[in-house]
Amino acid sequence: MRSERRSLLPHEAIFAVFLAVTWARFVLVLGPFSSEALVYLALLAADAVVIAWCGAHPTNARWRVRLLFHPIALNVVFVHMKEAIPKISPERMDAALQRIDDVIVGGNLSLRLEGCIRPWITEAFSCCYILFFPYLLFSIVYYFRKDLPTLRAFLVGLFTVYGIGFLGYSFVPAWGPWIAMKSAFSVPLDGFAVTSLNTTIVTLGSNGVDVFPSLHCAVSSYFLFFDRTHARWRHRLYLVPCIGLWMSTIYLRYHYFVDVLAGFALSAFALALSAWYESRCEREEKR
Secondary structure, X not given: OOOOOOOOOHHHHHHHHHHHHHHHHHHHHHOOOOHHHHHHHXXXXXXXXXXXXXXXXXXXXXXXXXXXXXXXXXXXXXXXXXXXXXXXOOOOOHHXXXXXXXXXXXXXXXXXXXXXXXXXXXXXXXXXHHOHHHHHHHHHHHHHOOOHHHHHHHHHHHHHHHHHHHHHHHHOOOOOHHHHOHHHOOOOOOOOHHHHHHHHHHHHHOOOOOOOOOHHHHHHHHXXXXXXXXXXXXXXXXXXXXXXXXXXXXXXXXXXXHHHHHHHHHHXXXXXXXXXXXXXXXXXXXX
């Protein structure tokens, strides 16, 4: 606790870079007093205040309040992006992502899977895809109940994923194949109750820029492999559903293959950063 008193945690620095870069873009395009710029400035200021407040007297309770900032900021930013990001990045980048897929795999994988579509398969993949939302909530709650060093290591990786991932959303906004390539698909994704629920959630909940990188893949794989070290029972429980979730991003036409690759690369970086941070803290404690 003492060793972290005056320094930013890695995810705090990375997420602050996202906030600062996006704030600067809003200032340049819309002006310093635009509502969009002020939202990001307010988040930066709130983060600085919470960090300073914790650093002045770093108790366990103050640390947990400090660490709670980013889960709250995540929800504010994700919703705000829907109307704000098109003002600084008006062009959707789906065509560019499709061209990258052409180079990597010779075309769109969702189109290739049309011959495999069956209602029961669609329902199964919809169950896997919709799992992400409780998986995210339960994982944050689970680790907030753990000891402070484990919680910090967990959030270092998680909000590194979100900080870099949100930069991707802001610079490479895209609809995804399900919207951008809608006319190319000839087989509907018919399923049952969960398929209908999942479609409604995605339609209403998407912010319209949340494609590159795939945070469904990045976050879920980060959870899965962080759990492999810190909660083996969770790793075993979620392993098969997570693999289904990754496959569902392509089958359900929400992501391009390059989005998935970028998501896994981002997860690997976050896991390495979290492990480095945890190892550094352990070495400092032994001094």
